[in-house]
Amino acid sequence: MKYLAFALLLATPTLADIEDARDLMEAGQFAQAREALWPAARSGNADAEELIGVMYALGLGVDRDEIRAFEWYLRAAMKGHPGAQSGVGWYYEVGLGMPASDLIRAYMWYALSAIGGDPDAAISQEEVVKKMTRAQIVKAHELIDDYKVWMYPFR
Numbered sequence: 001m002k003y004l005a006f007a008l009l010l011a012t013p014t015l016a017d018i019e020d021a022r023d024l025m026e027a028g029q030f031a032q033a034r035e036a037l038w039p040a041a042r043s044g045n046a047d048a049e050e051l052i053g054v055m056y057a058l059g060l061g062v063d064r065d066e067i068r069a070f071e072w073y074l075r076a077a078m079k080g081h082p083g084a085q086s087g088v089g090w091y092y093e094v095g096l097g098m099p100a101s102d103l104i105r106a107y108m109w110y111a112l113s114a115i116g117g118d119p120d121a122a123i124s125q126e127e128v129v130k131k132m133t134r135a136q137i138v139k140a141h142e143l144i145d146d147y148k149v150w151m152y153p154f155r
Helices: 002-011 015-026 030-042 046-058 066-078 082-094 103-116 121-129 134-151
Strands: none
Touching: 015 030, 015 046, 030 046, 046 066, 046 082, 066 082, 082 103, 082 121, 103 121, 103 134
């Protein structure tokens, strides 16, 4: 049993793997970066999921695909990744990769991102609220309250 735990520890993607992937991205080696990120993303690491979302959103080493980008951002966002939450908010705001925009969900994700510490999320939230009705804002705050209690239980 002790050896199994050690083997699993060795097989688990590390923060260093993700930093190596970031370095590869900065060097323009996107295919290698995606290969380095893949094990961590498949293991549920939010940082890796968000970076794969960036790759699909911008077409870095993969074909640009708004739907796949959104799905990778959403995986990371549901784990509390503030950058991915802002990305999800933006996709909802502009309706990219979906039938129409959804300002309620855009506002909600921007608010959650701001709670999580993304410094730009509050600015995005201020901009999207200008497009919303009072009823939409009330509904968005109901959703924020629903998500916040399990996503950020101590904030």
